[in-house]
Amino acid sequence: xxxxxxxxxxxxxxxxxxxxxxxxxxxxxxxxxxxxxxxxxxxxxxxxxxxxxxxxxxxxxxxxxxxxxxxxxxxxxxxxxxxxxxxxxxxxxxxxxxxxxxxxxxxxxxxxxxxxxxxxxxxxxxxxxxxxxxxxxxxxxxxxxxxxxxxxxxxxxxxxxxxxxxxxxxxxxxxxxxxxxxxxxxxxxxxxxxxxxxxxxxxxxxxxxxxxxxxxxxxxxxxxxxxxxxxxxxxxxxxxxxxxxxxxxxxxxxxxxxxxxxxxxxxxxxxxxxxxxxxxxxxxxxxxxxxxxxxxxxxxxxxxxxxxxxxxxxxxxxxxxxxxxxxxxxxxxxxxxxxxxxxxxxxxxxxxxxxxxxxxxxxxxxxxxxxxxxxxxxxxxxxxxxxxxxxxxxxxxxxxxxxxxxxxxxxxxxxxxxxxxxxxxxxxxxxxxxxxxxxxxxxxxxxxxxxxxxxxxxxxxxxxxxxxxxxxxxxxxxxxxxxxxxxxxxxxxxxxxxxxxxxxxxxxxxxxxxxxxxxxxxxxxxxx
Amino acid sequence: xxxxxxxxxxxxxxxxxxxxxxxxxxxxxxxxxxxxxxxxxxxxxxxxxxxxxxxxxxxxxxxxxxxxxxxxxxxxxxxxxxxxxxxxxxxxxxxxxxxxxxxxxxxxxxxxxxxxxxxxxxxxxxxxxxxxxxxxxxxxxxxxxxxxxxxxxxxxxxxxxxxxxxxxxxxxxxxxxxxxxxxxxxxxxxxxxxxxxxxxxxxxxxxxxxxxxxxxxxxxxxxxxxxxxxxxxxxxxxxxxxxxxxxxxxxxxxxx
Numbered sequence: 001x002x003x004x005x006x007x008x009x010x011x012x013x014x015x016x017x018x019x020x021x022x023x024x025x026x027x028x029x030x031x032x033x034x035x036x037x038x039x040x041x042x043x044x045x046x047x048x049x050x051x052x053x054x055x056x057x058x059x060x061x062x063x064x065x066x067x068x069x070x071x072x073x074x075x076x077x078x079x080x081x082x083x084x085x086x087x088x089x090x091x092x093x094x095x096x097x098x099x100x101x102x103x104x105x106x107x108x109x110x111x112x113x114x115x116x117x118x119x120x121x122x123x124x125x126x127x128x129x130x131x132x133x134x135x136x137x138x139x140x141x142x143x144x145x146x147x148x149x150x151x152x153x154x155x156x157x158x159x160x161x162x163x164x165x166x167x168x169x170x171x172x173x174x175x176x177x178x179x180x181x182x183x184x185x186x187x188x189x190x191x192x193x194x195x196x197x198x199x200x201x202x203x204x205x206x207x208x209x210x211x212x213x214x215x216x217x218x219x220x221x222x223x224x225x226x227x228x229x230x231x232x233x234x235x236x237x238x239x240x241x242x243x244x245x246x247x248x249x250x251x252x253x254x255x256x257x258x259x260x261x262x263x264x265x266x267x268x269x270x271x272x273x274x275x276x277x278x279x280x281x282x283x284x285x286x287x288x289x290x291x292x293x294x295x296x297x298x299x300x301x302x303x304x305x306x307x308x309x310x311x312x313x314x315x316x317x318x319x320x321x322x323x324x325x326x327x328x329x330x331x332x333x334x335x336x337x338x339x340x341x342x343x344x345x346x347x348x349x350x351x352x353x354x355x356x357x358x359x360x361x362x363x364x365x366x367x368x369x370x371x372x373x374x375x376x377x378x379x380x381x382x383x384x385x386x387x388x389x390x391x392x393x394x395x396x397x398x399x400x401x402x403x404x405x406x407x408x409x410x411x412x413x414x415x416x417x418x419x420x421x422x423x424x425x426x427x428x429x430x431x432x433x434x435x436x437x438x439x440x441x442x443x444x445x446x447x448x449x450x451x452x453x454x455x456x457x458x459x460x461x462x463x464x465x466x467x468x469x470x471x472x473x474x475x476x477x478x479x480x481x482x483x484x485x486x487x488x489x490x491x492x493x494x495x496x497x498x499x500x501x502x503x504x505x506x507x508x509x510x511x512x513x514x515x516x517x518x519x520x521x522x523x524x525x526x527x528x
Numbered sequence: 529x530x531x532x533x534x535x536x537x538x539x540x541x542x543x544x545x546x547x548x549x550x551x552x553x554x555x556x557x558x559x560x561x562x563x564x565x566x567x568x569x570x571x572x573x574x575x576x577x578x579x580x581x582x583x584x585x586x587x588x589x590x591x592x593x594x595x596x597x598x599x600x601x602x603x604x605x606x607x608x609x610x611x612x613x614x615x616x617x618x619x620x621x622x623x624x625x626x627x628x629x630x631x632x633x634x635x636x637x638x639x640x641x642x643x644x645x646x647x648x649x650x651x652x653x654x655x656x657x658x659x660x661x662x663x664x665x666x667x668x669x670x671x672x673x674x675x676x677x678x679x680x681x682x683x684x685x686x687x688x689x690x691x692x693x694x695x696x697x698x699x700x701x702x703x704x705x706x707x708x709x710x711x712x713x714x715x716x717x718x719x720x721x722x723x724x725x726x727x728x729x730x731x732x733x734x735x736x737x738x739x740x741x742x743x744x745x746x747x748x749x750x751x752x753x754x755x756x757x758x759x760x761x762x763x764x765x766x767x768x769x770x771x772x773x774x775x776x777x778x779x780x781x782x783x784x
Contacts, residue, residue, distance in 0.1 A: 013782055022695030071781070075625045078778040092623070099619035103551055112547060115540035116624045124539075 002049040003199045004073070004168055008082035011043040011068050041223050042068040045082070048218055048228045050168075055200045057214035057231065059207065059238055065223040066203045067172060070094060073201065074170050088167025091117065100153065102146030106137055109145045113160045127163055134189075135159035136182070155182055162189045169198040173205065207242075211235050221248055227255040230379030236370050245294060245370075257366035258380060262288045265383055267373045268390030270298020271512060272502035272519045274361035276388055279523035281365050288384060289365055292372040292391070296362060299473075300354040300512070305415060307453045309353040310445045313471060314409060314461065315426065316354060317448075319347040320513030328516060332360045338425075338448060349448060388526075390502035392472070393488045399468070401487050404507050405476040408466035412436075413459050420444070421458045436460050474509045481507070499526060533627050540626060544634035552638055563642050564649060567601045578714045586716055588745050591657050595740040596713030598643075598650050603679060603733055604704050606639035610683025611690045611700065614780055622781055629773060632683050640676060654744060664743050671739040671758065678732060678762045684769025688776050691783045711737060732761040 015038045021029070029035040043065040050056055058066045071077040073084055074092035099116075100109050110131060114124040132138050135156040140148065148156070171190070194200050194213070204210055210217060210231065217234040219226040226248065227234045237254060240246045246254070264280050266273045269291040280287045295301050299313040317340035320326055326346035329335060333356050335348040350357045368376075373391060376383065389396060394404045425447035429439050436442075443459040446452075466472065475481065485507045492500055500506060501522055502515070510518060534541060553559035574593050575583075583589040613631040614621075621628055654661070689696045711734045717725050728734050735758050742750050 021693075023689075023693035023699060024695060026693060071622070076622065077781055092625070094623045099623050101547060101551075104547060108543075108547070108550070112540075112543045115537075115543040116620055116626060119539070121539045121542075 003052045003087045004050040004201075005085040006046060006048050006069075006073060006082070007084070009043060009046045009069070009072055009079040009084060010041060010081040011065070011072060011077065012080040013040045013042050013068075014038065015040050043072070043079075043220070043223045044225075046218075046220070046225050047082075048216075048225075050199050050201075050216070052199055053197050054216055055194060055202065055214045057210035057217045058201065058203045058220060059210055059217060059235070060220040060226075063222065064220040066220055067094065069220065070170050070172055070201065070203060073168075086168060090168040090170065091161075091164040091166035092170040092172075093161045093164075094170070094172040100145050100157070102144065104145055105142050106132075106145055106148065106156065107141045110156065110160060113157070117161060117164060119163070123163075131156075131159045131163070134162075134185075151179060151182075158186050158189075162186070162193065164193070165196065166198055169193060169200045171200065172203045207235055207239065219251075226252050229255075229259075230375075232375045233258065233371060233379045236375070237368075240294065240370050254366070254368045257288060258368060258376070258383070260286075260288075260366075261382070262286045262384040264288070264386050264388060265290070265376075266388045266390070267291075268298060268502060268504070269296035269358065269362065269367060269369065270390055270502060271300055271358075271515045272505075272522075273298070273388065273390040274358050275516050275519035276501070276523050277365050278361045279520065280527055283523075283527050285527060287365050289362060289367040290371045290373065290376055291367070291369045294370040296367055296369055297355060297358040298390075299471075300358070302353045302355050304353075305413075305457050306455050308446050308451050308455070308457045309449055310413065310457050310459070311354065311443075314411060314459075314473070315443050315445075315448070316512060317342070317347060317349055318512045319344045320511070321345045322513060322517070325513040325516050328520070329357065333357050336449060340426075351449065353449070385497070386526075387498040388522075389498050389500050390505045392504040393485070393492065393500050393507060395504075396498070396500070397488060397491050401491075402484060403468055404481050404484055404488075405478075406466045406472035407474045407476060408464050408470045409473055410462040410464045411459050411471075412462070413457060415455055415457050417454075418456050419454060420446075421456050438462050472504065475503070475507045534630075534633075537626060537630055541630055541634060544630060545637045548634050548638040549641065552642075560645070564645050567597055567646055568649065570601075571597050574714050582715055588657055588659060591654060591659065591745060592716075592741060593714050594650055594653055595744060596711060596737045598646055599675065599736045599740060600708055600711060600713055600733060601646065602639060602643040602675060603682075603736075604708075605642060606636050606679035607682045607686055608700070608704070609635045609639055610679070611686040611697065613683070614687045614691050628777065628780065629684065632680065632687055636676065636680055636683060639679065659744060660747065662747055664747055664749055667743055667749055668740065670755065671736045674758050674762045675736050678736075678765050681762065681765030681767070681769040684773050685765070688769075688772040688780075691776070691780050707731070707733060710734070713737065729757065732758070732765070735761065 026035070046065075046069060048056070058069065060066055068077070070092060071094070072079050073086075074090055074094070075084075075086075076092070099113075101112065104112065107128075110128065111121075111124055115121075132141060135152070135158070137148075137152060137156055140152070145153070202210065202214060214231050216229060217231045217238075218228045219234050219238055227237065234255070237246065237251045241248065241251045263285040264277075264287045266277045266280075266287055266289045269277075269289050273289060273291075274296070277287045277289050289296070291298075293301070295303075295312075300316045301312050302309050303312050304310070317338060318326075318329060318335070319340055319342040321344050323346070329350075333350045333352065336351045337348040340347050373389065373396070392404065394401070421444050422442065425444055427442045427444075429436065429442050433439065439460045439462055441461040443461065445457050445459070464470065466476075492498065499522070501519070503510060553563070571590070571594055574597070575590050578593070579589055586592050610632050613635050614628055617628075617631040620626065620631075686696065686700060710728075710731055712728060717728055720728075735754070739750055739754070739758070742748050
C-alpha cells in the first residue's frame, strides 16, 4: 500500500496588483475597474506515489515548483486542484535556518522550534542536552539568538529537526548544512533517519546526492512534471538537459518513449543498430534505440569543431565493390566520393558527415542516448519483446568470464591556426618526430569533405594497449579470445530473446559496407 | 475541534506565550512596571485636565475614567497586537503546519496578563475611593470574559486583513482614536437626548465600560437585555473572525 499519494496536484499563485497596494488603493482600483490579478501555476498536474521506505528525490532548476510542492505534501498549503493522501505522520524540514526569533536565547529558541515540530515538553527536556551538544553550541545557550553566526543557526536548526521520527520525512536542502566537519556529521545523522525506514522526500541541488540516495526521482521544470520514476534513467536525462544536449521537450519526449512497450529494443546506435532499426521501423515494428554514449552513431559519430567535421573515434570511409550497398547508403543521404586508397569501386563519405546518415536512419525512431542497457532494464525490465544487442557480448554478461580483447587507439586532437597542416587527409608520419613519438597516422579532417576554414583540426593516432573502458577498435582474435567468445555464445543461448550483433556483439570486424550488409541480412531473417 | 487542536499544540502554545511575554517586557522589572505605569499616567493626565469639566457632576470621577481607560487599553492593546500576529509569524507557519490562530491566542494571553496587572491597580484605587466591594463584583467576570472573546474576534479579522492590506495598520490607528472619543471614557453622556444615549450602545467598547461602571460605581447589575446585547456583539466579532480564518486559512501563505 502506498504511504503517500499525490494525485494531479496543481497549485495556483496569484500575482499582480493585490500585494502592497493597501486597502485605500484597492478600493480605488476596484471602483475604477483597474484592479488586475494574474494567475500563475507554480505546479501543474503533478502525480506520484511512494511506497513505504522509498526515497524520492525531487530535481529541477530554480523556480521549478519543488518547494511549493513540498508545502502541499506536508499540508502547509492546500492544492488548488487535485489531492494528497498521506498515511502516517509527516515531518517537513524546510529552509531550516529561518523562522527563529532573534531576541530569544538559544535555549528558548530550541524549545520553541521543538514545539513547532510537534515534540512534547518532556521530550525536549530529555533531549535538550543532546541537541546542544550536537549543534556544538554549549557555550552559547543563554546568548540571544541574533548573536549567532548563520552557520551556527543552521547547525542548531538541523540538530533539533533531526530528532524527528516520522513516517514521512521531507527534506528541503537540509543535507547541505554548516561547514565541512558538521556537514559530515549531519549527513551521517540524516542517513540514520532514512535507514530507520522513513519514507523520505529529498530536494537537493546535488545530483550526485540524489543518485546515491534516492530510489525514485521526480523531475519538475517550470511547474510541470517532466518525469517520475527510476533514478538512474531520469538523472541521466536531467544531466543531458543541464548540459544542453537535450531540450526540455526532448527530455519529456524521451521519458515518454521509455514508458511505452516495443517490439524491438535496439541497444547501440552504431551503423549496425541504426540500419537494423530503420529496417524494423520500415516493416512496421515499434523500435526503441538506446546508446550508452551521450551521442548516437557508435564509432562513426562526428563532432563539429569550428566548421570542420571531425570523426570522434578515428576516420571512417565507406568503401565497397557492391553497388547495392553503395546505392543503399546513397538513397539515405548524399555521399561525396573520396578515394581512400582501398582500390574499390565505390568510396566516399556523406557530404554532411556521418551524423547525417545516422540521423536519417533513426528518423522518427525514439532514441535515448546516455542510457546503458543495464540501467534501462533495471528500470523497465519488460520494455520490449525482443532485443538486438550491438554492445560488447562480454559486457552483457558483466564480463563474468573475462574480457575479450581489442586493438585500441589513443587519438590526440589538436586545433591549429593554420589553413592546412598537410596536403592529404591521411599521412603516415616520418619516424623522427620527437614530439609525436609513436604516432602511426596523422589525419587532417578538412580534406575529407573539402571544408573551408581558417583553422584546421589534426588528429595524431597512437596505438595503445586496450584496457576495459578504452576505445575498442578491431577485435584482436586469436585462440584465447575465440575460446572465450565461444563460452559467451553458449551463455547467450540462455537468453534467446536477445540477438547479439555487430562488431562488439559478434566480436567480429567488418568494413562499413559489410556492416550494412550484415544488418540488412539480419533484419531480413529476424523481421520476416 | 479548535479546543482539541489547542490541546494537541499545548506545548507550542505555551512556548509562544512565553515568547510574547519575554519580548514584551524585555526581561526587566521596569518593562513590566512600565506597562502599568503608562495607563496610569494617562489616567493622571485625564483626571487633571477633565476633573474641572466633568468632575463636579460625576461621583467617583477618577474611578469613572479608570473604568474607561482600563477597558479601552485592554481592547486596543489586544487588537493592535493581534493584528500583526499572522504576518509576524509567517516564518513559522510557512514551514510548519500549525494552526494560525495559536499566534493570535498567545498574543491575547499576553494582553490579558497586562490587563490583569492593571485590574489589580484598579481595585486598589477602588478601595482607596471607599467604594464598597460587594458580591456583585463577581458579575465583572461576564464582561471580562466577553471582552476577551471580542478581542480575539476583532484580532482575527484584523490579522487576516493585515495580510492582504498593509495599510490597515494606519487606518486602524485612526479608527481606535475615533473610537476612544466615542466611548465616553472621560465624559458623561447624560446631556445627550435619550436617542443619542441609545446610539452609544451600538459601540461594543462602550458596553464593556458601562458594565464596569454600573457594578463598581453604581453597584447595580445591568439588565438582561444589556447582557444579551453584549453577547451578540461578541458573537458577531468572533463569527466574522472565524469565518475569515476559515476562508483565508490556506491563502495567507500566498501573501506573506
